[in-house]
Amino acid sequence: MRIFVTGAAGFIGFHICRRLLDDGHVVDGFDGLTPFYDQGLKAERRARLEGRNGFRLHVAMLEDEAALAAALAAAKPEVVIHLAAQAGVRYSLENPRAYLASNIVGTFNLLEALREAPPRHLLMASTSSLYGVSRHIPFVEHQHTDQPLTLYAASKKATEVMAHAQAHLWSIPTTAFRFFTVYGPWGRPDMAPLKFVDAIEAGRPIDIYNNGEMRRDFTYIDDLVEGIVRLIDCIPQPAPDGATDEPALSPVAPFRVVNIGRGEPVNLLDFIEEIERKLGKRAVRNYLPMQKGDVPVTFADCHLLERLTGYRPSTGVREGVGALVDWYRAHGPLKPA
Numbered sequence: 374m375r376i377f378v379t380g381a382a383g384f385i386g387f388h389i390c391r392r393l394l395d396d397g398h399v400v401d402g403f404d405g406l407t408p409f410y411d412q413g414l415k416a417e418r419r420a421r422l423e424g425r426n427g428f429r430l431h432v433a434m435l436e437d438e439a440a441l442a443a444a445l446a447a448a449k450p451e452v453v454i455h456l457a458a459q460a461g462v463r464y465s466l467e468n469p470r471a472y473l474a475s476n477i478v479g480t481f482n483l484l485e486a487l488r489e490a491p492p493r494h495l496l497m498a499s500t501s502s503l504y505g506v507s508r509h510i511p512f513v514e515h516q517h518t519d520q521p522l523t524l525y526a527a528s529k530k531a532t533e534v535m536a537h538a539q540a541h542l543w544s545i546p547t548t549a550f551r552f553f554t555v556y557g558p559w560g561r562p563d564m565a566p567l568k569f570v571d572a573i574e575a576g577r578p579i580d581i582y583n584n585g586e587m588r589r590d591f592t593y594i595d596d597l598v599e600g601i602v603r604l605i606d607c608i609p610q611p612a613p614d615g616a617t618d619e620p621a622l623s624p625v626a627p628f629r630v631v632n633i634g635r636g637e638p639v640n641l642l643d644f645i646e647e648i649e650r651k652l653g654k655r656a657v658r659n660y661l662p663m664q665k666g667d668v669p670v671t672f673a674d675c676h677l678l679e680r681l682t683g684y685r686p687s688t689g690v691r692e693g694v695g696a697l698v699d700w701y702r703a704h705g706p707l708k709p710a
């Protein structure tokens with residue numbers, strides 16, 4: 374298939390593109406190579422992709438409608454996987470405007486551009502942050518998500534509801550997946566897993582919020598990629614009379630929301646201990662209160678993913694942290710933020 378992947382030089386986009394190329398697809402990547410974190414890391418991912426047959430990268434921002442239209446016209450995609458976004462919960466307190474531009478305007482531009490030539494399936498990244506401090510645990514797709522705690526979560530909610538409207542109006546089958554703290558090789562240097570590895574290895578203190586009383590549904594990158602790839606062929610289609618026994622499937626649009634998480638939250642302190650064990654070094658711990666906008670627990674209900682795809686993420690923290698640290702040691706320290 375011809376597949377268009379936005380955010381291709383990002384952490385998740387890079388892994389998805391590699392897997393799609395391994396599977397024999399033709400992949401057009403699209404990425405603005407933003408300076409949110411070390412652009413050198415994006416350049417390394419990009420170089421690895423550009424060395425592969427069947428891949429080309431369009432370097433532009435989603436906000437640039439003409440560049441986006443030209444890239445889509447050249448790619449003629451059958452499937453679009455939309456991962457480009459201003460990510461990060463904490464950074465959204467510092468620079469909320471970046472989230473409006475990349476996530477809301479950027480996603481709107483993509484949705485509008487796809488009206489011209491709708492793909493067979495649009496798959497797009499949303500986030501577990503939408504569940505906020507919900508007491509309904511584990512988080513299930515059809516529960517209430519109208520009380521976001523940050524502009525990041527609010528902007529992602531906006532992308533979901535815009536995509537629902539466009540799916541209804543222009544018959545674009547759309548799946549929005551909600552990811553849960555993804556980690557692994559080539560990860561994001563602004564996120565705790567890689568930040569902790571880098572700091573512990575260098576003997577720098579690590580900041581631990583809410584005094585470590587947090588649980589996260591850490592999801593290993595290969596599991597996430599497997600879930601996404603399997604969902605490509607699960608094209609949402611509402612019944613003609615709107616009747617459905619699946620509450621995450623819209624009754625009025627070819628639109629569905631799916632969690633992709635490990636489904637097994639881990640205490641933050643246990644995650645840190647696993648890094649210490651693998652590195653053979655103790656962390657210098659700097660305990661801090663809860664940060665604004667943060668949540669004490671994330672926990673994915675993965676039944677829908679399993680029912681649709683027959684797949685359930687299974688990589689545990691020992692294996693996942695092991696692969697992250699092995700990659701880190703081969704790759705070398707991160708550039709200072």
Ligand SMILES: NC(=O)c1ccc[n+]([C@@H]2O[C@H](COP(=O)([O-])OP(=O)(O)OC[C@H]3O[C@@H](n4cnc5c(N)ncnc54)[C@H](O)[C@@H]3O)[C@@H](O)[C@H]2O)c1
Pocket residue numbers: 379380381382383384385386403404405406407409415433434435436455456457458459460461474475476479498499500501551552553554555556561
């Ligand atoms: N990593 C996680 O744990 C996690 C969790 C929940 C949701 N997500 C979502 O998954 C997606 C991918 O996340 P990631 O961790 O790979 O992040 P990332 O920052 O590594 O990748 C995003 C990529 O998009 C590009 N980009 C950003 N804004 C752009 C714009 N306006 N136009 C063009 N390109 C732009 C960046 O240059 C970057 O390469 C994002 O939508 C993110 O919100 C990630």
